Amino acid sequence: MNDIVSVSGQTHAAVLPAKKGPRAEVIMYATWCKGCRICVEFCPPRVLAMDENEDHPRIVAPEKCTACHFCDTHCPDLAIVIRKLD
Amino acid sequence: MDETILEAHSLEAGEGLIPQANWFELSETLQKLRKNKKFPTIWCSGCGIGVVMGALIRAIDHLGLDNDQVALVAGIGCTARMPVYMDFNTLHTTHGRALAFATGLKIARPDMKVIAIMGDGDALAIGGNHFIHAARRNLGITALVVNNSIYGMTGGQYSPTTPLGGRATTAPYGNIEPPFPICDLAVAAGATYVARSTVYHALELDKYLAEAISRDGFSVIEAVSYCHTTYGRLNKLGTAADMMRSLKDNSIPQSALDRLTPEEKAANTKIVRGKFIDTPRPQYTQVYSNLITRVQGGEL
Numbered sequence: 001m002n003d004i005v006s007v008s009g010q011t012h013a014a015v016l017p018a019k020k021g022p023r024a025e026v027i028m029y030a031t032w033c034k035g036c037r038i039c040v041e042f043c044p045p046r047v048l049a050m051d052e053n054e055d056h057p058r059i060v061a062p063e064k065c066t067a068c069h070f071c072d073t074h075c076p077d078l079a080i081v082i083r084k085l086d
Numbered sequence: 087m088d089e090t091i092l093e094a095h096s097l098e099a100g101e102g103l104i105p106q107a108n109w110f111e112l113s114e115t116l117q118k119l120r121k122n123k124k125f126p127t128i129w130c131s132g133c134g135i136g137v138v139m140g141a142l143i144r145a146i147d148h149l150g151l152d153n154d155q156v157a158l159v160a161g162i163g164c165t166a167r168m169p170v171y172m173d174f175n176t177l178h179t180t181h182g183r184a185l186a187f188a189t190g191l192k193i194a195r196p197d198m199k200v201i202a203i204m205g206d207g208d209a210l211a212i213g214g215n216h217f218i219h220a221a222r223r224n225l226g227i228t229a230l231v232v233n234n235s236i237y238g239m240t241g242g243q244y245s246p247t248t249p250l251g252g253r254a255t256t257a258p259y260g261n262i263e264p265p266f267p268i269c270d271l272a273v274a275a276g277a278t279y280v281a282r283s284t285v286y287h288a289l290e291l292d293k294y295l296a297e298a299i300s301r302d303g304f305s306v307i308e309a310v311s312y313c314h315t316t317y318g319r320l321n322k323l324g325t326a327a328d329m330m331r332s333l334k335d336n337s338i339p340q341s342a343l344d345r346l347t348p349e350e351k352a353a354n355t356k357i358v359r360g361k362f363i364d365t366p367r368p369q370y371t372q373v374y375s376n377l378i379t380r381v382q383g384g385e386l
Contacts, residue, residue, distance in 0.1 A: 029109050031125075031126070034126060034130075035131060036131040036132025036325075036326045036327070037132070037325065037326070038132055038327045038330055040327075041327040041331075042327070042330070042331075072113075073137070073140060073141075073288045074285075074288055075137075076127075076131075076132055076133050076134065076136030077125075077126050077127060077136055078115060078116060078119070078136065078140055079126070081112045081113045081116070083112075
């Protein structure tokens with residue numbers, strides 16, 4: 001998988017393997033995302049942030065993810081998957 | 087936002103990093119979705135109903151039930167669109183009659199886990215009678231009532247659970263009717279398992295749903311959600327995330343409530359989360375099959 005991605009760019013999904021202290025992999029599927037900001041506002045370590053146009057969330061700090069599973073359990077559109085790394 | 091979505095849709099298959107077919111394989115929750123349906127869902131951006139859908143799938147998954155063992159029955163409304171997206175046996179019925187159809191289904195197939203998914207208006211206004219009588223008979227159905235305080239799909243009319251003073255399109259100066267306490271009503275009508283949680287406490291919702299589905303009798307789960315596009319806008323409650331946060335701030339677990347003094351308890355205006363009753367009672371289809379055995383002269 002590619003390592004990065006802006007959701008508003010050519011590609012519409014992002015897979016970011018964490019670099020240091022990885023606890024989970026954050027996977028987003030922007031086609032289903034409606035940009036409600038719930039994941040961005042509640043993410044405790046602020047892994048996610050809205051893009052420049054405030055339309056869609058982007059994964060800005062994947063290495064900070066603690067695998068708390070808030071975003072994937074609270075995403076109303078089931079557009080986020082958190083995969084715990086061993 | 088539209089541009090981005092259009093851009094994403096215009097991609098050829100295989101051009102995006104994750105094609106839809108592969109996306110479904112990524113988690114156990116997604117695998118239980120109906121793959122030939124049009125996604126994303128029809129709900130407004132940020133609607134709590136999607137969170138309840140995720141919780142329901144996780145609860146069924148946790149119990150290890152096969153897709154064919156579960157039947158989802160729904161009426162009409164925002165909430166009632168939920169079974170459309172899930173890969174179980176589903177019935178999409180007339181307004182308010184989800185429990186009526188579920189009753190027939192449960193009597194025909196007592197071995198099935200029947201889950202009736204209703205909104206607050208569907209369950210308590212149009213289908214209010216079915217609700218209390220299904221509870222009285224103690225039919226083995228799980229009633230999942232998603233309470234968003236308003237009729238969302240039809241344009242924001244006040245419903246039987248709109249809070250006193252809340253504004254709706256048909257109550258522009260504030261609602262003067264006191265709301266129905268769904269859980270108290272279910273307990274009084276004879277339900278054997280009643281619990282309430284909110285969409286902010288999604289994992290708690292999972293737990294209660296799994297317990298309710300595993301119980302034999304009539305169980306009611308009230309999932310407190312919100313409608314930010316009509317109720318939230320008319321009452322100036324902010325965005326979906328703001329309303330989600332207010333569910334966190336304005337709810338209190340039953341155990342914390344029990345520790346308060348009687349005066350504090352009386353003054354409590356927060357949503358009480360917890361399990362209100364969990365007492366088994368003879369289940370209707372069981373009683374009915376016993377009756378058949380007895381009348382036909384068989385042994386009981």
